[in-house]
Amino acid sequence: MPSPYATHPEAREIVFDFLEGYDVLGAFWMTVKLTALSALGSLIWGTLLAGMRVSPVPLMRGFATVYVNIVRNIPLTVIILFTSLGLADIFGMTLGASDFKVQGFRLAVLGFIAYTAAFVCEALRSGINTVPLGQAEAARAIGLSFSQTLRLIVLPQAFRSVIGPLANVLIALTKNTTVAAAIGVAEAAYLMKSMIENEAQTLLVGAVFAFGFVVLTLPTGLFLGWLGKRMAVKR
Amino acid sequence: MTEVSVAKQDVAATGELVVLKSVNKHFGALHVLQDIDLTIARGEVVVVIGPSGSGKSTLCRTINRLETIDSGTITIDGKPLPQEGKELARLRADVGMVFQSFNLFAHKTVLENVMLGQIKVRKADKKQAEEKARTLLDRVGVGTQADKYPAQLSGGQQQRVAIARALAMGPKVMLFDEPTSALDPEMINEVLEVMQQLARDGMTMIVVTHEMGFARSAANRVVFMADGRIVEEAAPDQFFSNPRSDRAKDFLSKILHH
Numbered sequence: 001m002p003s004p005y006a007t008h009p010e011a012r013e014i015v016f017d018f019l020e021g022y023d024v025l026g027a028f029w030m031t032v033k034l035t036a037l038s039a040l041g042s043l044i045w046g047t048l049l050a051g052m053r054v055s056p057v058p059l060m061r062g063f064a065t066v067y068v069n070i071v072r073n074i075p076l077t078v079i080i081l082f083t084s085l086g087l088a089d090i091f092g093m094t095l096g097a098s099d100f101k102v103q104g105f106r107l108a109v110l111g112f113i114a115y116t117a118a119f120v121c122e123a124l125r126s127g128i129n130t131v132p133l134g135q136a137e138a139a140r141a142i143g144l145s146f147s148q149t150l151r152l153i154v155l156p157q158a159f160r161s162v163i164g165p166l167a168n169v170l171i172a173l174t175k176n177t178t179v180a181a182a183i184g185v186a187e188a189a190y191l192m193k194s195m196i197e198n199e200a201q202t203l204l205v206g207a208v209f210a211f212g213f214v215v216l217t218l219p220t221g222l223f224l225g226w227l228g229k230r231m232a233v234k235r
Numbered sequence: 236m237t238e239v240s241v242a243k244q245d246v247a248a249t250g251e252l253v254v255l256k257s258v259n260k261h262f263g264a265l266h267v268l269q270d271i272d273l274t275i276a277r278g279e280v281v282v283v284i285g286p287s288g289s290g291k292s293t294l295c296r297t298i299n300r301l302e303t304i305d306s307g308t309i310t311i312d313g314k315p316l317p318q319e320g321k322e323l324a325r326l327r328a329d330v331g332m333v334f335q336s337f338n339l340f341a342h343k344t345v346l347e348n349v350m351l352g353q354i355k356v357r358k359a360d361k362k363q364a365e366e367k368a369r370t371l372l373d374r375v376g377v378g379t380q381a382d383k384y385p386a387q388l389s390g391g392q393q394q395r396v397a398i399a400r401a402l403a404m405g406p407k408v409m410l411f412d413e414p415t416s417a418l419d420p421e422m423i424n425e426v427l428e429v430m431q432q433l434a435r436d437g438m439t440m441i442v443v444t445h446e447m448g449f450a451r452s453a454a455n456r457v458v459f460m461a462d463g464r465i466v467e468e469a470a471p472d473q474f475f476s477n478p479r480s481d482r483a484k485d486f487l488s489k490i491l492h493h
Contacts, residue, residue, distance in 0.1 A: 132336075132338075134338035138339070140324075141327055142328060142351070142352035142400065142404055152355065156342050160342065233342050234387075
């Protein structure tokens with residue numbers, strides 16, 4: 001069957017004219033920014049948590065264990081709402097933002113980091129468990145300190161073995177950023193909601209946004225899967 | 236048995252380097268080290284042999300505190316073994332350790348393996364560290380493999396790299412925890428030869444091994460352990476030809492005549 005667009009060029013305009021007047025790309029750009037900053041932050045915080053969970057200091061171990069088990073069991077929506085209604089409105093934490101939009105963005109990133117780091121920590125901890133004990137023993141035997149052993153020997157090998165699981169966390173994070181709509185951050189899901197309210201083609205609107213997320217996450221997953229295989233430590 | 240003959244020289248004992256006094260250790264209900272007293276002089280090569288489960292590996296690992304002890308004292312070069320932290324790390328840098336399973340850092344090249352401790356612990360600059368690493372790798376005969384990863388090397392080569400890595404720290408004493416037990420038979424000699432050379436150069440060595448040939452030819456003293464105790468200590472000639480204890484006689488009869 002020939003494409004209807006070929007015979008009726010105006011068909012494309014008619015089918016997609018509901019997009020007119022909306023900044024879909026801008027909304028997805030906001031999603032990308034939320035994802036990128038949250039990913040970076042949760043990678044750092046998650047790594048620190050993982051370091052604490054395997055540390056010889058009981059207080060650090062206890063803190064990280066309690067943190068992970070509390071945070072990963074709270075719904076993300078509750079965490080994000082808490083950053084806005086709790087941190088900002090009640091405790092007056094504005095994160096140095098002057099206007100509401102910037103404040104919402106920063107609070108959302110903070111919430112995503114707090115939440116995602118728990119999952120990064122657990123992925124990394126399972127990676128640490130794949131590193132043979134002898135690696136750490138050999139490191140200690142040449143006089144490396146605990147933190148040097150962790151930084152130079154154990155974590156680099158652990159990271160390589162959990163690139164796959166971390167890719168899952170990143171994909172989940174990308175999709176989770178839609179929760180930021182709950183506190184008024186103008187990312188993709190926020191725009192989708194208002195478009196569904198205003199346009200007749202609800203199914204198409206949904207399809208456009210679903211497609212947008214697949215475009216973001218699919219290459220990420222494929223790339224990190226390839227990287228994971230390439231970086232695997234041979235034993 | 237692997238026979239590597241070497242001209243043995245009597246090393247003049249110039250003071251005590253490693254001293255263990257009434258050391259005890261338990262693994263749960265198992266009393267793995269029972270009142271161990273052992274003194275190793277500077278430049279001495281001591282081979283620890285005994286049936287498996289006799290505590291000889293544990294003994295070796297307590298000396299750089301990879302295993303903690305329940306009671307007793309261990310001193311190295313006059314200093315008691317520190318509990319934890321920086322002091323302990325410093326001491327470990329002075330005590331070289333070679334493991335049964337090599338334990339080379341899997342994500343680093345052979346050269347990086349030998350350079351790492353020099354740079355991060357001894358604070359040597361990169362150039363000097365590399366120079367020393369290459370010299371040591373040449374000395375153990377794997378200089379041409381410097382840029383490969385451990386997994387690309389044979390077991391014998393990996394173990395020689397592990398020896399070079401330990402030597403790079405300039406240790407006062409070297410501990411060998413069954414260094415040839417995980418090797419294919421044809422690779423055992425290349426590792427033993429490196430160890431023989433070290434012994435000839437006057438390195439203080441504590442070697443846990445089943446290689447009786449090495450014990451005969453390179454050791455100044457043989458320590459025989461069974462059931463967590465030191466049962467017999469003697470010069471190798473005397474131990475192998477005329478063991479005093481029944482336990483040692485029994486052990487030797489099982490491994491030497493088959």
